[in-house]
Amino acid sequence: MPKILVLTFVSAFIFNVCSPKIESTPVQSAGRNLDFVGTLDFVDETSSVISTIDIAVADDDMTRSQGLMDVRELKSDGGMLFIFEAETRQSFWMANTPLPLDLIFVDMDKKIVHIHQNATPFSQSGIDSVNPAMYVVEVNAGYAVNHDLKPGQTISFNY
Secondary structure: HHHHHHHHHHHHHHHHHHOOOOOOOOOOOOOOEEEEEEEEEEEEOOOOOEEEEEEEEEHHHHHHHHHOOOOOOOOOOOOEEEEHHHHHOEEEOOOOOOOOEEEEEOOOEEEEEEEEEEEEOOOOOHHHHHHHEEEEEEEEEEHHHHHHOOOOEEEEEEE
16 A cells, blocks of 8 residues: 555656646736727817817716726827716725826816826825816826916817
8 A cells, every 4th residue: 555655646746747837927908998989178278279188988977986997008199088967076096097197177167176197006095186076087197297287277078
């Protein structure tokens, strides 16, 4: 009996040593793609268009809660427009969001009331609108500075 036990262990050892090694590779999802369904203009105080982006729209509970989670790439002239039923203080977070973003909070008159720049990816910290907002525009971090966006300017959109 001891010979059979030794033979079993030796066979298992040889099988393990001689078997081809398969290295595990972490699986990375390709991320989620956005459907750009409209455009949004940022407009200065003289009614001149500063810049235009293509927008995906989040206008119901499901799309608002998902936001840009799991989106790994956002084109430089793209963003997401969140539309709420009422103007109130809004709070966002970056859970499961791998991109640094600028969040632009806009009131019911479509006037920019606050800009939070360079939100940290995957952060659990809340990002507050500071003032009541009915719309929020998320764009790549740096967009607000690069296009000289400021509170008091407005947006217009169609989709």
